[in-house]
Amino acid sequence: MRIVAVVVAGSAHALTPVVDVPMVVRAVRTLLAGAPVERVTVIASDSLRPEIERVCAGAPVDVRSPVALHDIEAHTVQREGATGSDDLVTSCGDDMLLLHDACRPLAPVELVRAVVEAVQGGHGMAVPTLPLTDTVKSVDDRGGVIGTPDRAGLRVLQTPIAVRARMVPAGACADPVAAVRRYAAAGGEVRTVTGHPAAFAVRSGWDLELAELIADGRIRL
Numbered sequence: 001m002r003i004v005a006v007v008v009a010g011s012a013h014a015l016t017p018v019v020d021v022p023m024v025v026r027a028v029r030t031l032l033a034g035a036p037v038e039r040v041t042v043i044a045s046d047s048l049r050p051e052i053e054r055v056c057a058g059a060p061v062d063v064r065s066p067v068a069l070h071d072i073e074a075h076t077v078q079r080e081g082a083t084g085s086d087d088l089v090t091s092c093g094d095d096m097l098l099l100h101d102a103c104r105p106l107a108p109v110e111l112v113r114a115v116v117e118a119v120q121g122g123h124g125m126a127v128p129t130l131p132l133t134d135t136v137k138s139v140d141d142r143g144g145v146i147g148t149p150d151r152a153g154l155r156v157l158q159t160p161i162a163v164r165a166r167m168v169p170a171g172a173c174a175d176p177v178a179a180v181r182r183y184a185a186a187g188g189e190v191r192t193v194t195g196h197p198a199a200f201a202v203r204s205g206w207d208l209e210l211a212e213l214i215a216d217g218r219i220r221l
Contacts, residue, residue, distance in 0.1 A: 001094055001095060001096050001119075001120060002095045002096070003035050003036060003037050003095070003096045003097075003098050003116065004037075004041070004095055004096070004097050004098065004165065005031040005032075005035060005037040005039070005040045005041065005098045005100075006040070006041045006042075006043060006097065006098065006099050006100070006173060007024060007027045007028055007031065007040055007041070007042045007043070007100050007101075007102050008042075008043050008099065008100070008101050008102060008173055008174075008175075008176055009024045009042055009043065009044040009048060009052055009102040010044075010101070010102070010103070010174075010175075011048075011103075012048060012051075013103060013202075013203065014027075014044070014048075014052070014102035014103060015048070015051055015052065015055060016202070016208065018105050018106070018202070018208070018211045018212055018215050019212055019215040019216055021105075021215075022055045023102050023103060023105035023202060024042060024052055024055065024056065024102040024105075025055055025056060025059070026105035026106070027100050027101070027102045027104065027105055027107070028040045028042065028056060028059055028061055029059075030100065030105075030107055030108070030109055030112060030160070031098060031100055031112060031160065032059075032060070033109045033112070034109040034110070034111070034112025034113050034116070034160075035098055035112050035113070035116055037098070038060055039060040039061065039062060040059075040060065040061050040062075041061070041062045041063075041064055042056065042061055042062070042063045042064070042102070043064060043065070043066055043173045044063055044064075044065070045065060045066070046065050049063050049065070066173060066174065094164065094165070094166065095164075095165040096116065096119050096120075096162055096163070096164060096165060097162070097163050097164075097165050097168055097172070098112070098115070098116065098160055098161075098162050099159065099160060099161050099162070099163070099172060099173065099176045099179070100112075100159045100160035100161075100176070101159045101176050101177070101201065103201050103202050103203060104158065104159050104199050104200065104201050104202070105202060105211065105215075106198040106199065106200075106202075106211055106214055106215060107128075107158065107159065107160060107196065107198065107199035108196050108198060108199070110196070111128045111158070111160060111193070111195065111196055111199060112160050114126070114128065114193040114194070115127065115128065115160055115161060115162035115193055116162050118162065118191045118193055119162040119163065119164060119191075123189060123190075123191035124163065124164050124167050124183070124188050124189050124190070124191075125161065125162065125163040125164070125167070125180065125183050125188055125189070125190045125191065126161065126162045126163075126190070126191045126192070126193055127157055127158070127159075127161045127180050127190060127191075127192060127193070128157075128158040128159070128160075128161075128192070128193050128194065128195035128196065128199060129155035129156060129157055129158065129192045129193070129194075129195050130155065130156045130158065130194075130195040130196075130197070131151075131154075131155060131156075132151045132154040132155060132156055133151075134151075135148070135151065136148070136149055136151060136154070137149075155192065156195070157177045157180055158177075158195045158196070158199040158200075159176045159177065159199070160176075161176055161177075161179070161180060163179075163183065167183070167188060169182035169183045169186065169188075196221070197221045198214055198221050
């Protein structure tokens with residue numbers, strides 16, 4: 001089973017450095033270290049492409065726009081012209097798509113290995129998860145609390161995820177975490193593996209400060 005490794009750089013935030021290393025570079029290094037792949041494809045808009053190519057210079061990386069996703073490998077990702085429906089997109093071949101969000105730069109290598117092993121073991125998709133520890137509420141359209149979901153059965157999703165290429169959900173490279181919902185809604189089996197606290201999404205100044213402390217070794221998880 002060959003593995004196609006993809007990092008999604010959905011915004012310029014992926015270029016933000018964590019201890020002097022851009023998040024997209026950290027995400028690429030994680031996939032290279034955790035999976036038997038020779039190259040990583042970074043999906044980014046045309047406006048971000050020159051800068052991503054600059055920061056990834058010297059690494060085995062190809063930068064492609066989202067519309068060119070089907071060109072990564074003709075038989076390993078969704079068909080050209082596929083719709084954005086929740087249907088599973090099938091293709092020939094039995095390759096695996098390993099998909100990571102650039103904004104989760106500290107996801108450890110063991111998560112890559114865990115999701116890859118789960119799919120190699122026969123599962124259609126694998127995703128790292130952590131138990132939800134916060135209390136959450138259901139609210140109506142006016143902001144009123146209408147219920148308290150049982151958090152015992154709720155999980156926080158992380159990346160990287162792994163999925164058999166013939167079953168890649170439509171729009172998977174636009175939002176890797178949303179792809180898990182699409183896959184499950186279309187009847188696909190999703191295997192969870194134990195996530196890691198460091199695999200959080202860095203999207204705010206607070207997140208970035210925490211990531212810097214972890215990457216610097218000042219906080220140990």
